[in-house]
Amino acid sequence: MMGSIMRKFKDKTDKRALMTRNGATVLKELIASSHGKYNPYRIFSAKELEIATNNYDEIKIIKQDSTYKLYKGFWQERLISVMRFRESNRDEHGSCINNIVYAAQMSHNHILKLIGCCLETQIPILAFESVEFGNLHDRILSASQPQIEPLLMKHRLKIAMDIAHALAYLHFGFPRPIVYRDFKTAHILFTEENVAKLFDFSLSISIPEGETHITTDTVIGTWGYSAPEYLSTGVFNEKSDVYGFGAFLFELLTGQIISDLLKAAHNLGCPLEEYFKKFIEDNSFTEIVDRIIIQDILCLRKEQQLHAYAQLMSECLKQSPIVAITYEPSYVQILCTPVDD
Incomplete structure (x- = not known):
């Protein structure tokens, strides 16, 4: 019983630490590159995006390459696309932050719109508007x-x-x-x-x-x-x-x-x-x-x-x-x- 409580406490502590680290990095890069002008976006929990993608079901993959997979998702009666980076390479953390920083500044009909991100994982997970017709x-x-x-x-x-x-x-x-x-x-x-x-x-x-x-x-x-x-x-x-x-x-x-x-x-x-x-x-x-x-x-x-x-x-x-x-x-x-x- 005590072990279970300690694990839950540790999980919460780890998530807070990751959110603090990722959030600080994103904020620093946004301030440096956007002159304080960027679109608002939602902060998702890891659980919300797991549910949205049916625990990252491989059937839901829209596109993938050596660095990430893009999944079809469904959240609050809305179709979304979820970009999840592979955690095997530390360099992908920088690529992910870059995606958040630049996508958050975009306001164009032909650039995929960033809806939000999850900061409580080792590498943040991104949520975009829905794309269902491939590349x-x-x-x-x-x-x-x-x-x-x-x-x-x-x-x-x-x-x-x-x-x-x-x-x-x-x-x-x-x-x-x-x-x-x-x-x-x-x-x-x-x-x-x-x-x-x-x-x-x-x-x-x-x-x-x-x-x-x-x-x-x-x-x-x-x-x-x-x-x-x-x-x-x-x-x-x-x-x-x-x-x-x-x-x-x-x-x-x-x-x-x-x-x-x-x-x-x-x-x-x-x-x-x-x-x-x-x-x-x-x-x-x-x-x-x-x-x-x-x-x-x-x-x-x-x-x-x-x-x-x-x-x-x-x-x-x-x-x-x-x-x-x-x-x-x-x-x-x-x-x-x-x-x-």
């Missing part, structure tokens, strides 16, 4: 999902523009630009079939005041999406995200994963931008376009949009690219023009 990587590049309608050209253009606005918001919507730093299709989730949300701020960082770039000794990110100049020098800024956006556009256009596209370019001895240009110069552009898009092009306006899309992609893949998604040159305006079905 873009699985949707278009790998998994066959016949129950979901194919992504036609109009859908892909909408996803591209929505995510472009989300990136522009990170770069220009805050006192200091936020570099997302790990842009890829696996980090684009769907709240409805074609409503895209940018997710996962594990590697995001703000450009320091008075600086135009950041230099790191260790290059981090995902191979294929990282800008060549960042890989060679360790120097990065918002334009590194623009290159990643260009790689994303290439995947969206071709229906192929970026690693396969890079291997094909490497076999020809050229960078990704030059590989794409070869198809333009040889008048064989449609050979690399996803067959679903080719079948969908039935009018001149759609063909114009396809070529405008290709031009934007080419600009983004250039070394030291222009911030095309913000300045909105003519080809971006064409992308924004609705097309009748």
